[in-house]
Amino acid sequence: DIQMTQSPSSLSASEGDRVTITCRASQSISSYLNWYQQKPGKAPKLLIYGAINLQSGVPSRFSGSGSGTDFTLTISSLQAGDFATYYCQQSYSPPPWTFGQGTKVEIK
């Protein structure tokens, strides 16, 4: 199975900060990389799919980049509602579609 490694596992930031989360795959997954946001007690919410594509309705301060094995999620200016846990997921065939271990973004 493809292993996904996120870093950091947690970070503290202030509103307005630029935040970057990285995700590395154990083998090339082309652009089959998704990013999700999860708040406590809620289901994950799709933010970015295909490494770079912003899901409809997601604010443009979120962006994704990368291909192959190394990927990045960037929040250009952190807002109050962005404090959450973020997960990457690879969807490169065949299953399982593994997730990274998550990055918790906390208020500084």
Next chain:
Amino acid sequence: EAQLVEAGGGLVQPGGSLKLSCVASGFSFSGSAIHWVRQASGKGLEWVGRIRSKANNYETSYVASVEGRFTISRDDSEKTAYLQMNSLKSEDTAVYYCSSPVCNSDSCYEEYWGQGTEVTVSS
């Protein structure tokens, strides 16, 4: 609007069985795969398995940790997917989500998610 609603969670003893359901609305259920994803309390997301559509022969896949114990099925007429869990272990304790994936030419992703149903395996 697409919606997925899970049900069937609860408390079960180790070695027991439980069957979860996932009822869909607002999208073409019969043409969609359904995935199950779980999350233990305070832990990350774990992809559990999937069932594909009739066009893909209802093919199923599972993560190694549940292979042989869990079975995913579906009833397209009822727009419902099921997760049959047998020989349950304490490490299966988690919130279980169903999701509806979308695949296009260069990406696949979990677009819609249910609210989750909690399973506790304990004596």
